[in-house]
Amino acid sequence: MNIHTYEKTWLAVAMVLIVGFIATITYGAVGPGIAMIDDDGGTIDPDTINDDERFSDPGVTHVGGNEYEAAVVAQAWAYTPSEITVPANSTVTFYVTSRDVTHSYTVAGTNVNTMVVPGQVSEMTVEFDEPGEYGILCNEYCGAYHHTMEGKLNVVPEDEFDLTELSTEAPDEAQLGNQTTINTTVSNDMNYDLETTATLEIGNQTVEQDQTVEQDQTVEQDVTVPAHGSETLEFAVDTTDFGTGDHDWTVTVDGHEGSGTLTVTNATEGGDGDA
Amino acid sequence: MAMRNAYIDQFPEEARVIRAALWSSFLALMIGGTLGLIQGLHRTNVLRFIPSQDYYTVLTAHGVLLVITFTIFFLVGIFTWAVTTSLDRGVKDIRFTWGWYAMMSLGTLLVGVSILGGVVDQIPMNADVLYTFYSPFQAHPAFYVGFVLFVVGTWLAGFDWFRTWWAWKKDNPDERIPLPTFMALTTMLFWYLSSIGVAISILAFLLPWSLGIIDSVNPLLTRTLFWFFGHPVVYFWLMPAYMLWYTMLPKLSGGKLFSDPLARVVFVLFLILSTPVGIHHQYLDPGIAEGFKFIAMTNTMFLLLPSLLTAFTVVASMEHGARQRGGEGYLSWLKALPWRDPAFTGMALAGLMFAAGGFSGMINAGLSINYLVHNSWWVVGHFHLTVGTAVALTFMAASYWFIPQLTGKEIWNRSLGLVQVVLWFIGMTFMSNAMHRAGLFGIPRRTAEPQYEGFSFDPAVGTVAEIDAQVALGAALLTLSVYLFITNMVLTTIGGSTSDAIPDNTYAGTLSGPEDSPAIIDNLKLWTSIAVVLVIIAYSLPLASIIDAGGLFGPGIDPWKPSVVVDPSLVLESVRGVMP
Numbered sequence: 001m002n003i004h005t006y007e008k009t010w011l012a013v014a015m016v017l018i019v020g021f022i023a024t025i026t027y028g029a030v031g032p033g034i035a036m037i038d039d040d041g042g043t044i045d046p047d048t049i050n051d052d053e054r055f056s057d058p059g060v061t062h063v064g065g066n067e068y069e070a071a072v073v074a075q076a077w078a079y080t081p082s083e084i085t086v087p088a089n090s091t092v093t094f095y096v097t098s099r100d101v102t103h104s105y106t107v108a109g110t111n112v113n114t115m116v117v118p119g120q121v122s123e124m125t126v127e128f129d130e131p132g133e134y135g136i137l138c139n140e141y142c143g144a145y146h147h148t149m150e151g152k153l154n155v156v157p158e159d160e161f162d163l164t165e166l167s168t169e170a171p172d173e174a175q176l177g178n179q180t181t182i183n184t185t186v187s188n189d190m191n192y193d194l195e196t197t198a199t200l201e202i203g204n205q206t207v208e209q210d211q212t213v214e215q216d217q218t219v220e221q222d223v224t225v226p227a228h229g230s231e232t233l234e235f236a237v238d239t240t241d242f243g244t245g246d247h248d249w250t251v252t253v254d255g256h257e258g259s260g261t262l263t264v265t266n267a268t269e270g271g272d273g274d275a
Numbered sequence: 276m277a278m279r280n281a282y283i284d285q286f287p288e289e290a291r292v293i294r295a296a297l298w299s300s301f302l303a304l305m306i307g308g309t310l311g312l313i314q315g316l317h318r319t320n321v322l323r324f325i326p327s328q329d330y331y332t333v334l335t336a337h338g339v340l341l342v343i344t345f346t347i348f349f350l351v352g353i354f355t356w357a358v359t360t361s362l363d364r365g366v367k368d369i370r371f372t373w374g375w376y377a378m379m380s381l382g383t384l385l386v387g388v389s390i391l392g393g394v395v396d397q398i399p400m401n402a403d404v405l406y407t408f409y410s411p412f413q414a415h416p417a418f419y420v421g422f423v424l425f426v427v428g429t430w431l432a433g434f435d436w437f438r439t440w441w442a443w444k445k446d447n448p449d450e451r452i453p454l455p456t457f458m459a460l461t462t463m464l465f466w467y468l469s470s471i472g473v474a475i476s477i478l479a480f481l482l483p484w485s486l487g488i489i490d491s492v493n494p495l496l497t498r499t500l501f502w503f504f505g506h507p508v509v510y511f512w513l514m515p516a517y518m519l520w521y522t523m524l525p526k527l528s529g530g531k532l533f534s535d536p537l538a539r540v541v542f543v544l545f546l547i548l549s550t551p552v553g554i555h556h557q558y559l560d561p562g563i564a565e566g567f568k569f570i571a572m573t574n575t576m577f578l579l580l581p582s583l584l585t586a587f588t589v590v591a592s593m594e595h596g597a598r599q600r601g602g603e604g605y606l607s608w609l610k611a612l613p614w615r616d617p618a619f620t621g622m623a624l625a626g627l628m629f630a631a632g633g634f635s636g637m638i639n640a641g642l643s644i645n646y647l648v649h650n651s652w653w654v655v656g657h658f659h660l661t662v663g664t665a666v667a668l669t670f671m672a673a674s675y676w677f678i679p680q681l682t683g684k685e686i687w688n689r690s691l692g693l694v695q696v697v698l699w700f701i702g703m704t705f706m707s708n709a710m711h712r713a714g715l716f717g718i719p720r721r722t723a724e725p726q727y728e729g730f731s732f733d734p735a736v737g738t739v740a741e742i743d744a745q746v747a748l749g750a751a752l753l754t755l756s757v758y759l760f761i762t763n764m765v766l767t768t769i770g771g772s773t774s775d776a777i778p779d780n781t782y783a784g785t786l787s788g789p790e791d792s793p794a795i796i797d798n799l800k801l802w803t804s805i806a807v808v809l810v811i812i813a814y815s816l817p818l819a820s821i822i823d824a825g826g827l828f829g830p831g832i833d834p835w836k837p838s839v840v841v842d843p844s845l846v847l848e849s850v851r852g853v854m855p
Contacts, residue, residue, distance in 0.1 A: 001536055002791035007587060014583035018576045025572060025642050029565075034643045036558060036565045039820065043562065045830035076835075101835045102409050102494060104559070104650060108717030108732065111646035115559045117495050118411060119830050122561040135730030139650035139719035141405050143412075143837055144328035147724040 037114045041121030046099050049073060054095055060086060061228065062163055062190040063093075072096045074103040074116045076142045077149040084136070085154040086128055087161035093125045101142050107153055108135040115140060128155045163189035164196075164225070168251050168258035175267050179238050184251045184258065186223060187230035194225040194254065200235040202249040202262070223253070239264050282356060282680040282780040288369045289359050290681045292376055296352035297674065297681070299380060300345050301764055304667070307340035308757035315706070315750025318725060319743035325394075330723035331403045331837070332393030338406030339390065342662055343425070344383050346512040349670045351379070351432045353515045354459040356677070357522070358436040360780055361453035362443040366435055375435060379428030385421025389414060393837070403837035405721065407505070410481060410497045413834035419482040426470050433463035451789040452797050454535055455522050455782060461542040462514040464803050465507055465549040468810060472503025472553070484834065493829035495562045496821050502553035503814060510549045512662050516669040517541070520589045520626060523673060526783035527619040528596025528612055533588045535785040536792030541588075543796065544581040547806045548574055551813030558645045562824060567817040568642060574813065575640040582633055589626055595786065617692030621672020624700040625665050628707075632660030635711060650721070653714020656707040664703050671760050672696055678764060680780055684771035687763050695759040698752055706749025709742040718742075 003011070028034045049055045058071040059081050070092055073080045086092050096105045096116045103116040114122040136151035170182040188194040199220045225231045235251070242264045250259040283290040310333045316322040317330055325333065355372070359365055366372050392400030392415065402414035436459055440452070452460070480492045480500075525532045532538065554571035557563055594608055602611025613619045635657040639645055648654060675692050679685055686692060716734050718725050725732075732739050795801065 001793060002787055003537065004534065004591075004787070006591070007534065007537060007584075010587045011584065014580055017583070018579055021576050021579075021637065021641065022573055028643045029569075036568055036642060037561055038565045038568075039562050039824065041561050043824045043830060046833075047831050100833070101411055102498070106650070106717070106719070108719075108730065109715075110717070111643075113559055113646045113649055115557075115561065117498065117561055118832055119493065119825050120495055120561040133730070135717075135727055135732075137717075137719055137722075137727060139722070140409075141331060141334075141721045143835070144331065144403070146331070147327060147722045150727045150729055152729050 035125065037122055037124055041095060041097075041123035043119055044097050044121050046097070046118050049097065049099055055097060060084060060092070060163060060189065062192075064191045066090045068092045070094045072105060073099055074105060074138070074149075075099040076101060076103075077138070077145045079105070079136065079149070079151040082150075083152040083154065085156055085161070087158045088128055088131045088155050089158060091125060091127050093123060096122045096124075102140050103138045103142050103149065104140040106137050106139045108137055110134065113139075131155050131157050162194075162254060164194060164254045164256055165189075166251065166253050166256040166258045168260060170249070170260050170262065172261070173263045173265055174237070174239050176242065176244055176264050177240050177267070179236055180262070182235040182237060182249060182251065182260075182262075184233045184235065184253065185230055186225050186233065186253050188225035189228055191227050193227055194223075196223060196225070196254045197221065198223050198233050198251060198253045200237075200249060200251050202237065202247055237262070279683070279775050279777055280779040281683055281777040282360065282677075283683045285780055286359050286365050289355055289365055289372070292369070292372050293352040293355050293677075294681050295376055296348045296355070297677070299383070300348035300352065300670070301674075301761060303340040303344035303348065303383075304671075304757060305761050307337050307345060308754050310334075310337040310340070312750050312754040315747055317723060319747045320724070320726065321743065321747040327723035329394050331405065331721075332390065334721065335393070335403055335405050336387070336390045339386060341667075342406060342508075342512065343386075346515075346662065346666060346670075347425075347429060348379065350511065350515045351376070351429065353518070353670075353673070353677070354432070354436060354462070356680075357455035357459050357518060357782075358439050360782065361455040362439060364439060364443055367438050367442060371431070372435055375428045375431035377428075378431065379425050382421045382423070382425030382428060385417045385424065387421075389418040389421065401837055407498075407501060408481070409501070410484070410492045410494045411832045411835045413481075413485050413836050416482060416485045419477045419485060423474070423477055423482070426474065430467065430470070433467065436460065436463065451794070454532075454538060454785070454789070455518060457539055457797065458514065458518045458521070458542050460799060461546045461802070462511065462518075464799060465546045465806060466511050468803070468806055469504045469507030469511075469550045469553075472500045473505075476500035476504075480828075489828060491829045491832045493821065493825045493827060494832055495560065495825055496818070496827070496829070498560070499554070499557065499563070499818065499821060502556045503550065504553070505556060506553040507549040509658075509662060510545055512666045514542070514545065516625070516666045517585060519669055519673050520585065520622060521592075522782040523676065524589060524619070524622050524626075524783075525592035525596055526781070527616060527622070527676070528593045529600040530592060530596030530598070530783075532783045532785045533591040533595060534787045534791075535789050536787060536796065537584055537588055539789070539792060539796045541581040541584050543802050544578070546802050547809060548578045548581075550806065551809040552578060554813070554817060555640055555642075555645075558642055559649050562821055563817055564820065567813075570813050572640060572642045574809070579633070579637065579640075582629075586626075586630060586633075592783070593623065615689075615693060616675075617686075617689060617696050618672045618675040620693060621675070621696030621699070622669050624696060625668035625672065628660050628668070628700065628703060629665035631707075632657055632665060636661065648714050650719060651714030652710045652718045652720050652725075655720045656710030656714065659703060659707050659710065664699070664707075668696060668699050668703075671699070674760075674764060678767055679774070679777045682768055682771070683773050683777060684767055685774045685776070687766035687771050691759060691763055695756050695763065698756040698759065702749045702752030702756060704749070705745045706753065709745035709749070712737065713739075713742045713746075 054071045058073050060070045098116045098118040106113045112126050114124050132155050134153040138149035165187045167185045174180040197220050244264050247262045389400040389402040392398035393403045400415035402418035404412040404414045476497045483489045484492050521538045552571050552575045555575045597608040597611040600611045602608030
C-alpha cells in the first residue's frame with residue numbers, strides 16, 4: 001500500500017497520542033488508584049428499599065477509624081437525606097439507589113458523580129481532605145421538576161463532627177403539683193460508645209442528677225450510648241413549685257439541643273397530670 | 276440545457292426522492308433549531324415564556340428532530356446521491372426508494388406527534404422521555420412504534436444501496452468499489468450491526484411494556500442496549516459529513532483527494548470500531564464492572580485514529596487544491612482557497628470546529644476525567660461542535676452545492692449563504708466555549724433551571740452571568756443562521772431560475788487512487804466479521820452480567836409516565852410519605 005511519507009509520520013504521531021492516553025488512564029487506575037463505579041453495589045428491588053438494612057434509615061454511619069458510609073435514596077425529586085455531613089480527612093463510601101427513575105448523585109464541580117439507576121446500588125468511595133460546602137444535584141433528567149432536585153454536602157472540621165442525634169418527647173401541659181416526664185432519646189452512629197452527660201434545664205438553675213427537677217433547675221444524667229445504638233433518658237419533672245404559665249426547657253447532649261415549652265395549668269383548668 | 280450534466284439531468288427520478296429527503300431534513304432543522312433557541316434563553320434565564328416542566332418536552336423534540344430526523348434524512352439523501360453517482364446507475368426500483376422514504380416519514384410523524392402531546396392537551400400522548408428514552412420512563416407506544424418504523428426505513432434504504440451495488444458488481448466484476456459507494460456501504464454495515472441494540476430494546480422490552488404486555492423492564496439493560504446503538508449513531512451522523520469532506524471538499528478547493536486508500540482505511544476502522552465503544556457513555560453506571568468500561572475506553576481511544584487520519588487528509592487535500600489555484604508558501608496558500616464559496620467555507624469551518632470537538636471528546640473518553648464532566652454542560656458544548664457543527668454545518672454548506680444539482684437552479688443568494696455559514700461558526704464559538712467552561716465547574720445538562728436554592732456555581736474564570744450571556748447570544752445567532760439557510764433554500768427552490776450553468780455532477784478525483792491499496796480493503800465481509808467479533812467481546816459479558824444480576828425484566832420496576840400536572844409540593848409530601 002502506497003502511503004505518503006507525511007501521512008506515515010502523522011499516523012505514527014496519532015498512534016503515540018492514543019497509546020499515551022490509554023497509558024495515562026491506566027496509570028490513574030493502578031497508580032493513584034482512581035476507581036470507577038462498578039457492580040460492587042449489587043442490585044436491589046426498589047419496592048424493598050424501606051426494608052433494606054442500609055436504606056431503611058439512610059444517612060451517614062461510622063465504620064471505624066476515619067471511614068464512614070453514607071446511604072442515600074434518590075427519588076423524584078429529592079434525596080433522602082438531602083444533606084450529608086462528614087468530617088474532613090475522612091473516607092466516605094456512598095451507597096445510592098433510586099426508588100423510581102434514573103437519577104444522578106453529583107457533587108457539583110467535583111468528580112464525585114454517579115448515575116443512580118433503579119434496581120442498582122451505586123457504590124463510590126470518596127476521600128475528603130479539607131472542610132468545605134458543596135452543592136449536590138441531579139444531572140440525569142428525572143421528570144418535570146428535575147431541576148428542583150438538589151442536596152448539600154458539608155465537610156466539617158474533625159473536631160466539630162459527631163453522629164449524635166437527639167430527639168425529645170414531652171407533654172405540652174401539666175397540672176400544677178403533678179409530676180411529668182421529659183423523655184430524651186440519644187442515638188449514636190459512631191462505631192464506638194458515646195459517653196456523655198445529658199442536661200435538662202428548666203429556667204436557669206442547676207441541680208444534681210437523681211433529683212426531681214423543680215422550677216428553674218437543671219439536672220444532668222450521665223449516659224453511655226452504644227455504638228450504632230440509642231438510649232432513652234427520662235427526666236422526671238415535679239411541677240409543684242413551678243407556678244402556672246409557660247416554662248421553657250432545653251435538653252443538651254454532646255452539644256446537641258432539644259427544647260420545648262411546658263405549660264403548667266391549675267388543676268381546675270384540666271390537663272393531664274402525668275404524661 | 277443540452278450540455279448541462281447536473282444530477283437532476285442524470286437521475287431525475289432519484290433527484291426527486293433526494294429532494295424530498297433533504298426537505299424533510301431541513302424542516303426538522305428549522306423546528307429543532309427554533310426549539311434550541313427557546314432552551315438557550317430559558318436555561319440561562321434570559322427569557323422564560325414556557326413553564327419549566329415543558330422545557331423537557333421542548334428538549335425531547337430538539338434532540339430527536341436534530342440528531343435523528345435532520346441528520347438521518349440528510350444522510351439517506353446524500354447516500355442515494357453517492358451510490359447512484361459513483362456507480363453511474365439509478366436505483367433498481369424507484370418505488371422501493373419512495374417506500375423507505377415514506378416509512379421514515381411516517382415514523383417521524385408518529386414520534387413527533389407523541390412528543391407534541393407533552394404540551395398539547397388535545398393529544399392524549401406523552402413522550403417527555405428525551406432522546407435517550409431511559410426506562411422506567413415510559414413513552415406512549417406511538418413513540419416507540421414511530422422510532423422502529425424510522426429505523427427500519429433506514430435499513431431498507433441501506434438495502435436499496437446494496438442492491439444497486441450488487442447489480443453494478445455483476446456488470447463490473449473486476450472493478451474496485453467506487454469510493455463514495457464504499458463509504459455508504461461500510462457506514463450502513465455498522466448501522467445494521469449497532470441498531471440491532473435499539474431494536475431489541477424497543478421490540479423485546481419497551482414497546483411490549485408500554486402496551487402492558489410485560490410488567491417490568493431492567494433499566495440498566497435497556498439503557499445498555501440504547502448505548503449499544505447510541506454511540507454508533509453519532510458516527511452514522513458523522514459519516515455523511517466525512518464523505519463530503521473526502522469527496523466534495525477537495526473538489527471545491529480546486530484539487531483532488533490526497534489518498535483514496537487512506538479514506539477506505541478510515542471507513543473500515545469506523546465499521547470495525549463504532550459499536551464496541553457504547554459503554555463509554557456508561558462510565559458512571561452501577562452494575563457494569565470496571566474492566567468492561569476499560570475495554571470500551573481502549574476501543575474509543577483507537578477510534579480517534581480514523582478521525583486524526585481524516586484531519587490530515589482533509590487539510591492535505593485543501594492544500595493541494597490551493598496550490599492548484601496558485602497558492603504558495605507555508606501557510607499563505609490558505610489565501611488561495613475559494614473562501615467566497617459558502618459550500619467550501621462552511622465545510623472548512625465545520626472541519627476546524629470538529630478539531631475542537633474532537634479534543635473535548637478525548638476528554639470525555641478518558642475514563643477517570645469523565646467523572647468530572649459527565650452529564651455536565653461540557654458534554655452539550657462537545658456535541659454542539661461535533662453533530663451540531665461538524666455535521667450540521669457541513670450539511671448546510673453542502674446544500675449550497677447539492678440543491679442546484681437536485682433542482683437545476685442557481686442558489687438564490689450565494690453571498691447570503693456565505694454570511695449564513697460564517698454566522699453559524701461565530702454563534703457556535705460563543706455557545707460552545709461557554710458550555711464547555713460551565714461544565715467544568717458543574718453546571719448540569721438537561722436541566723430547565725440550573726439555578727439552585729442551596730448553593731451556587733463558582734467558575735474559575737469568568738462568571739455564570741457571562742457564560743449565560745454567551746450561550747443566549749450564541750443560540751440567537753445560530754437560530755438566525757438556520758433561518759437564513761432555510762430562506763435561501765426555499766427561495767432557490769420556488770423562486771430560483773433554472774440555469775444551464777450548474778456544474779457537472781462529479782466528485783473529487785484522487786492523487787493516490789484505489790489501485791494503491793490492496794483489494795482486501797474492499798472485502799466487506801471480512802471487516803464486518805471482525806466488527807461482529809469485537810462487539811461480542813465488548814458486549815457479551817457485560818450484557819450477561821446485567822441480566823444475571825438484575826433479571827431480563829428487572830426487579831419489579833414500575834413504569835413512570837412523565838406528566839406535567841404534578842405539583843412538586845405534593846410530590847415532596849409523597850416522598851415523606853414513603854420514607855420510613
